[in-house]
Amino acid sequence: MAQQHLEYLLHLADNALILGQRNAEWCGHGPILEEDLALANMSLDLVGQARLLYQHVATLKNDGGTEDKLAYFRDVPEFRNYTLLELPHSTALAATAANDRDYAATIVRNFLYSALMVPLWNKLQASEDAQLSAIAAKSLKEATYHLRHSRDWLMRLGDGTDESRARTQKALNHFMPYVQEFWTASDMETAAAEAGVGVDVSSLRDGFNALLDDALAEATLTRPAAGAYVTTGKHGLHSEHLGFVLAEMQSLARAHPEGVW
Amino acid sequence: MVVPVLAPALPSGPIAEKQLADPYHAVWTLLEAVTDPEIPVVSLREMGILRSVREGADGLEVVITPTYSGCPAMSQMEDDVKAALAQAGVVARVVTRLAPAWSTDWMTQDAREKLRAYGIAPPPADGAASACGHGGSVTSVIQFATQKIAGYASPTVACPQCGSENTTEISHFGSTACKALYKCLDCLEPFDYFKHY
Numbered sequence: 001m002a003q004q005h006l007e008y009l010l011h012l013a014d015n016a017l018i019l020g021q022r023n024a025e026w027c028g029h030g031p032i033l034e035e036d037l038a039l040a041n042m043s044l045d046l047v048g049q050a051r052l053l054y055q056h057v058a059t060l061k062n063d064g065g066t067e068d069k070l071a072y073f074r075d076v077p078e079f080r081n082y083t084l085l086e087l088p089h090s091t092a093l094a095a096t097a098a099n100d101r102d103y104a105a106t107i108v109r110n111f112l113y114s115a116l117m118v119p120l121w122n123k124l125q126a127s128e129d130a131q132l133s134a135i136a137a138k139s140l141k142e143a144t145y146h147l148r149h150s151r152d153w154l155m156r157l158g159d160g161t162d163e164s165r166a167r168t169q170k171a172l173n174h175f176m177p178y179v180q181e182f183w184t185a186s187d188m189e190t191a192a193a194e195a196g197v198g199v200d201v202s203s204l205r206d207g208f209n210a211l212l213d214d215a216l217a218e219a220t221l222t223r224p225a226a227g228a229y230v231t232t233g234k235h236g237l238h239s240e241h242l243g244f245v246l247a248e249m250q251s252l253a254r255a256h257p258e259g260v261w
Numbered sequence: 262m263v264v265p266v267l268a269p270a271l272p273s274g275p276i277a278e279k280q281l282a283d284p285y286h287a288v289w290t291l292l293e294a295v296t297d298p299e300i301p302v303v304s305l306r307e308m309g310i311l312r313s314v315r316e317g318a319d320g321l322e323v324v325i326t327p328t329y330s331g332c333p334a335m336s337q338m339e340d341d342v343k344a345a346l347a348q349a350g351v352v353a354r355v356v357t358r359l360a361p362a363w364s365t366d367w368m369t370q371d372a373r374e375k376l377r378a379y380g381i382a383p384p385p386a387d388g389a390a391s392a393c394g395h396g397g398s399v400t401s402v403i404q405f406a407t408q409k410i411a412g413y414a415s416p417t418v419a420c421p422q423c424g425s426e427n428t429t430e431i432s433h434f435g436s437t438a439c440k441a442l443y444k445c446l447d448c449l450e451p452f453d454y455f456k457h458y
Contacts, residue, residue, distance in 0.1 A: 034432035034442065041331075041438040048331025052359070134360035138330055141362065141458055149433045 004191035006057055007080060008198050009132065010070070011188065011234050013053035014081035017071060018242070019113060020046030021249050022085065023106065031103050038149060039106070045142040052135045059131075072253035076242050080188075083233035084109065084178035086242040091167075091174040104167040107153040108175055111215065114147035116182055119207035120199065128196035151215050158219025169221055177227035182208070184230045285314040288321070288351060295345045298337045299437055302375045305338060309367025312358060321353040326363045328458070329438045365458045377421045382443065382454040385416065418454045420445035430454075 024043040030036025054067035087109070089101040121143050124136035157164040185193075185201045192198030216223050233239075253259070283289065292314075295305050305311040305325070312324040323342055327335045339355045346353050365384035373383035415430040425447040435442040440453040 034434070037436075038432065038434040041434040044331030044333070044438055045329060046331070048329065052330060131359070134362070138327075138359060138362040142330060145433070145456070152433070 002191065002195065004188040005129070005195065005197055006060060007188040008192035009053050009057045009060075009129075011080035011186075012132075013050045013057065013070070014079045015085055015113075016046040016053070017050035018079070018081045018245060019085040019109075020044075020050060021245055022089065023110070025089065025098070025101070026106065029098065029101070035103070042110070042146050042149070045146070049135065049139045049142070052138075053132075056131045056135070068253060072250045073257075076238050076246060077236040079238065079242060079246070080234050080236065081242075082178070082181050083231035083239050084175060084181065085113065086233065086239060086245055087175075087178070088241060091170050102167060102171065104157055104164065105171040105174070107150050107157060108168060108171040110146060111150035111154050112175060112179055112212075114143055114150055115208050115211040115215075116204065117143040118147050118211070119204045123199040123204070127198070132197065147211070154215055154219045154221075158216070158221040165220070168219070172216075172221055173224045176224045177229065178231050180226055180230045181233065186234050189234075283314075285321075288314045288323070288346070288353070291345055291349050291351065292323070292342065295338070295341045298334045298341065300376065300379065300381070302379045303368075303372045305342070307369045307372035307375070309363060309365075309369070309372075310338065311342075314353075317354065317356070319354060321351065322356050323353050324356045324358050326358050326361075328363050331438065363458070365455065376455060380421050380452060381440065382418045382421045382452055384455050384457040415441075416457065418443055420448060420450065421452055422450045423448040 020043040023039045023046070026036060026039040027043070028036065030039060050071070051067050054070045057070060058065045058067055088095045089103070089105045089109075091102065091105055092100055095101075118140065121136045121140035125133050125140065127133040127136065154168070157168040159165070160168075183201055183205055189198055189201055193200045213223065231239075233242075289306070292306060292311060293304055295311075297303050297305065297308055297310075300308075308328075310325050310328065312326050315322050315324065323346070325338065325342070335357075339357075342355050343353065366386075368384065368386075370386065373386060376383040417426050418428050418430075419426050420428050420443075423445060425445055427446045428443050429446060430441060431444050431451065432442040434440070435453045439455060439458065441456050442451060443454045444451045
């Protein structure tokens with residue numbers, strides 16, 4: 001099994017796990033009860049997708065590893081998620097405290113990720129990797145619903161009060177530069193696409209732009225210019241935030257490394 | 262765990278007619294008692310989760326297809342299947358099959374009626390969930406933004422209590438990932454809607 005095939009699967013799995021973990025921070029702290037439940041449910045979907053992918057990687061590697069080992073016993077440089085997904089729910093670069101969380105940031109990021117994943121899962125249904133194709137068909141149904149949820153809230157916040165509109169625009173300005181990472185293919189993505197396992201990332205761009213521009217127009221928000229800098233999370237070079245996410249997520253499993261449940 | 266992705270013929274209809282000639286009819290009958298842990302009025306077969314019973318390389322196999330990727334009830338279902346068979350002295354392995362992906366289209370008509378009687382509005386039977394538009398025209402409740410993307414709009418859902426289609430979606434997610442929360446604008450009862458998947 002080609003190493004790059006496995007890394008590509010880990011990239012997809014890590015994306016889902018890290019955003020799932022981030023969004024779960026709202027559990028018990030949501031702005032309203034309905035959104036508390038919505039975010040927890042979407043986190044369950046994302047963690048479920050990550051599990052299926054990690055199980056697949058563990059099966060392919062066939063080295064006695066498990067989904068838990070992949071999720072809990074790898075360190076920051078081994079994670080292959082987009083930098084966008086590990087950032088705090090905030091437009092302040094150094095935010096860590098719960099008080100800094102802004103739901104507008106959550107909604108904007110979920111929209112950007114869902115608008116990428118709907119066309120991506122759609123194409124991955126035709127993957128040469130039959131198990132990935134099966135996971136894609138399932139995940140597409142869930143991603144479509146997540147897109148609908150974040151799109152609805154983008155309308156309500158963007159085309160809402162002056163305050164909600166200003167915060168949402170600020171979140172968009174903050175997160176958009178990170179989207180460049182979607183379109184800059186890494187070696188593993190190129191190799192996976194050539195093997196028929198993955199897809200050419202540039203082929204997703206039009207679909208993403210159509211979803212984004214349509215939603216922004218309806219939400220009366222302005223699309224910021226893309227920056228020149230490209231983040232490198234999927235290469236294992238992360239922001240300082242991922243370490244904190246992993247510390248919280250992995251501490252229990254690492255304190256009881258032989259624990260089973 | 263090895264997860265086969267091949268899809269042999271899928272049983273769909275009620276077992277009484279469909280499975281009598283099936284050599285595993287007795288097993289199917291035992292499994293009739295296994296219900297959805299979250300919705301105890303419907304069986305796994307009626308939900309379309311139970312896909313087949315067959316002889317595998319290591320003996321009897323029961324094939325199930327998971328619903329939502331993160332559904333916490335899945336491992337419970339697996340345990341329940343094993344327990345129901347073990348009680349009758351039958352040893353079987355539970356095999357999880359992902360493809361084709363589970364769909365609410367696989368729910369039997371009986372399951373839909375039972376859901377409704379239980380107070381949960383069932384998903385549309387023919388996959389016509391994308392027929393859209395909000396049921397209610399009342400604007401005093403929270404209304405979601407206009408949907409332009411085909412297929413993403415809230416479907417019209419009849420109230421399981423009074424049958425009125427004058428309902429509105431309160432929240433995309435209800436008590437579980439598979440349900441959304443609606444409210445009837447005629448009898449004013451809130452209710453769960455099992456989403457089309």
